[in-house]
Amino acid sequence: MRSGRWITQNEPLTYLNEATAIWLRDLRGEFRTRYAVNSILMFAVTTLVAVSFSIGSFRIGEAEKPFLCSVLLWIILVFSALSGLSRSFVKEEEAGTMDVLKLSARPQAVFLGKLFFNLTLLGALQLIIVPLFILLMNYKIASPGLFAAMIISGGLGLGAGTTIVAAMIAQASARGALFAVLSFPLLLPLMITAIKGCERAADGMNTAGWPEVRIAVAYTVIMIIMSLFLFPLIWEE
């Protein structure tokens, strides 16, 4: 065996190329196993149905509706994310592929690849849950542009926050509990901002400047930059 020397042509190795390879691998694996998708979607749909049956639209007064619906929507989104997004790193640990990934890719590329994967899952979750929520709760949105921007920017922040926590807890024993416990304080400022932003979009008052969207984008950028510095320390022993 020529020790692999048939393969000599190298491609430019950028962080983006590496991260994309990891992202596509994770998507392919998820498409075949559906561990994270099933766990997130089942949790989200069950919670949504429970919420719509127990405190459906007819029990909420019009004045409280924008705020209450925003709270309920983000509780569903955040806790659904917490139910499955840790899988991105935990599955590497459980399958014993963590070391081979450490030997193959740079830490920052691994983080970005896992972040892209989590964002893809969150995007799919939001695409299904948000329209269903609007429909089932008869949630009227006065400013759809702001609402969409808030959902997207909130989702980006949620993905960034949960990805770094998932990396931190992957090698711990009580992963499920730790993931929720560590994520919650980190996500709380984002959650409050997103709830306020969605409430503002729903009632259509004081929508100028989209301050909550800006805060969520700033949160995402800070979280990603901080994670890119911290992740190599977590990733190594």
Add this chain to the structure above:
Amino acid sequence: MYSLKLSNICKHYTGTLLFKDISFELRPGEVLAITGWNGSGKSTLLRIIAGLVRPSLGKVEMFMGDEPIPKESRRKFLGMVAPALALYDELTALENMDFFCKVRGIAYDRESCLNMMERVGLTENANKTCRNYSSGMKQRLKLVQALLHSPPLLLLDEPGCNLDSNGMKIVEDIILEHRQLGMTVIASNEKREVDYAERAINLSE
């Protein structure tokens, strides 16, 4: 020309000493065997060389000529096979190779990968998901993965693990061929594997 140097490597876990003062140099064309009882730290020493585990004391250095290779870049210059190193079960063998090529910046060439798999006897199973592989087939695929980027340093932790006599012959061919240009470290207690090495370090002594 590459070289590997270990200086006074010591490892202990929560107060228990695993090994201490491990020092050696390795140059292209050399094969080193690491032997010792179960739990003596053979696999840990290999993981320290690979940069997967930090030593408690001492340092591992790899050089390209006289230039030291930074620790974070060392992974590009080594290939590793170990029982604890798993490949992606939900992907086929070819998809695994495609992934490792892309993530290492190697242009993926299906024909080349198939050639490599033919050499380890996996061509017919190249499109099967690894979940359906036997442990011996997985071990063969790990060998392909380790050699994909033509690393100058090959770390083999029990390379004959789960392999039949044909598989052992493949390992032998790989070691003999790699010896022509590269450095090889084998952690094993199997006489047949240890015999490939000119030098041996016994961690139990």
